[in-house]
Structure formats: structure tokens, C-alpha cells
Amino acid sequence: MVVFSCAGCAAELTVPVSPVALPVHAHNRYGHALLPPLMRAGSYAVDPEPFGPPWRPWNEAEAEARSLFAPVGLLSHGPAGSIVVAPGDTRGTVLIPERCDGYCYGVDGRDGPNLACARCGLEVGSRIDDCSRWQEVRFLPDSVRFEPAGEPPADDWTVEGVPPVEPSGAWNAYWEAAVGDALARLFAVSGGGTIAVQDGLVADVFGPALALPSSSSPHRALALAGPGEPDADDIALVPRHPVTGRPWPHSGATDVVPLAAEVWTWLAFGQDPVTAPASGVMPVGVLRDDPLPKHPSGPFSPARDVFLHTLARLPAVRQPWLRAIYDRVMAGGPVSRVV
Known part of the structure; x- marks a missing residue:
């Protein structure tokens, strides 16, 4: 400190x-x-x-x-x-x-x-x-x-996940920014090819921007990798250390895309406890008023300004196909690989 x-x-x-x-x-x-x-x-x-x-x-x-x-x-x-x-x-x-x-x-x-x-x-x-x-x-x-003023912090990868949805039903702004940054890096390593993502919340937040046509076969695959997760063979979505900023060391993937650790942790392990399946009945005399699971009020939209800020600082943006995406988003278009 x-x-x-x-x-x-x-x-x-x-x-x-x-x-x-x-x-x-x-x-x-x-x-x-x-x-x-x-x-x-x-x-x-x-x-x-x-x-x-x-x-x-x-x-x-x-x-x-x-x-x-x-x-x-x-x-x-x-x-x-x-x-x-x-x-x-x-x-x-x-x-x-x-x-x-x-x-x-x-x-x-x-x-x-x-x-x-x-x-x-x-x-x-x-x-x-x-x-x-x-x-x-x-x-x-x-x-x-x-x-x-004291000892330096320990290099600890234990991070508490941040829920993706606010009580109001809006997507968490931190998620929008983190995914916007990761998408810029994902586009840069993709080479312009289509990318498949695993089902679930990863597909909810990354899938719309990757826009994989139903008639196309993906050229590459994105998968979570990091502490407690198996290695990824192609593109590894790994946590970025919250103190040092370094991505999780991963040697098995072709490319590594870092993601804010608080968001990565929720993607890998987080869930609302009230959504866990249960059986039986409540004991006599116990009253519960659990809130309903939080669901987003609309589709996920990555932060455009963070996407543009990151992409402008990656040399890959000089490739014509990626520069076309950058220019379209800069002009107010959605964050998507489809030009």
C-alpha cells in the first residue's frame, strides 16, 4: 500500500x-x-x-x-x-x-x-x-x-463474480464494458472467420456480436479456460488478473482473449442461488420470500466506446475487414462482425 x-x-x-x-x-x-x-x-x-x-x-x-x-x-x-x-x-x-x-x-x-x-x-x-x-x-x-505503507498485495486469483443483471432488469454496465473490450480482442485474433461459442450465458453476451449465420460452419471456437476450467484447444477466454492486469497463463490455446476477472468468474461459476433446483417442502414454521431470479429486460449490447477504444489500439484493426467494422461502429452501428 x-x-x-x-x-x-x-x-x-x-x-x-x-x-x-x-x-x-x-x-x-x-x-x-x-x-x-x-x-x-x-x-x-x-x-x-x-x-x-x-x-x-x-x-x-x-x-x-x-x-x-x-x-x-x-x-x-x-x-x-x-x-x-x-x-x-x-x-x-x-x-x-x-x-x-x-x-x-x-x-x-x-x-x-x-x-x-x-x-x-x-x-x-x-x-x-x-x-x-x-x-x-x-x-x-x-x-x-x-x-x-504496508506490505504489497498477494498475487491471488480468487475473485468474487459480478452478477450480469441489475435489480431493474438492465444488463450490468461493467459487463457491457468488459465484453466490449474482450470482443475487440476476439475480432483481432479471429482472422475474419466465424466463431462458435458454448451455450449458456457466454453465448448470450458474445453470440449476437459474433453473428454466426445458421448456414455457416464456424472456423474457430471460443471456450472458457482458466482456474477450475479445462484447457481450450482454439481460442481461450481467460480471466485478467484484477491487480496486475495479466491474463491467466494458458499454453494450450491457439489464441488467448482476456476478460475482466469479475465477469469471467461469474461466467464460469456464478449463478443466483434461488435458481438452483430444490425438492420437498419447507419445514413447519419457516417462512421464505425469495426474490424471483433476475432476468434481463432486453438483449445484451456491448459498450461501443470500450470496444472502439480497445480496437483502435490493436494493430489488427488495419486489416480492411476489421477496419470496416471499426468505421461502422464509429458511425453509430452495432458492435457486430457483420459489416
């Missing part, structure tokens, strides 16, 4: 926090409402990409040097390596009033750093909490320092 402090006066700016991989939904905008924090309490992540103003028009030569292989609109020329924490884990900061602009519900950092150290006034980062944005604080990498 570490504590981040001001580079100017050494005032502590966070509680002790532990490093984790940048969440897959960090580049996802969702709905038109106030969203919860991006980061879990007590954690921090480093975003390797530039963030914030100044913004400049797309330039192909410059973009490819930054490992961008398809147009993404304006390019951020802000600092790379910002430290991302939950707003509730910050201490000793104050807002800079003249930089608190946003779209409608809050601030979004469009005017540059909007947080300063309360002790010395140094600009240290930005708070973001506008509508459709996950709440976060991003510290400028050159404006903070950190001090060790």
Missing part, C-alpha cells in the same frame, strides 16, 4: 491505497445519470495514456507513434501516467473554482486540473463526477509523491 502526498509540501492527499489494474470501464461513458466511483475504496490505478487538455486533431503519423491504429477523433496531449483513485480516498485537496466546468451534473476536468493541495495551493489533479462519467480523482504524476 502507498500514501500519495503533495510534491510541493508533502501534505498527505490520500489514505493508504493498494495498486490494481485500471478497470476495464475506465473509458466507458454510461447513461445520463450520476454514476458510482470508478475505483473501489482503498485502491489506485495508473492510466498509461495521456489524459485531459490540451486536445489536438487526429494526426495519423503522431497517433501511430502512440500505438493508435485507427482514427479516434481528438487526441489528448495531457500528461500520461495519471494516478486514479476514488474521490472518497482523497484528503487535503480543494477545488479550483474557475476550473469547475462540466456538462450538466458536475465537473469533468475539461479546463485542466481542478484540484489543488489545500496546504500549499499546488495544482495536483482533477475530480470528475459529471453525468455519464464514473466518479474519480486523477492526480497529475509530477504533482504527487508516494510513500510505502
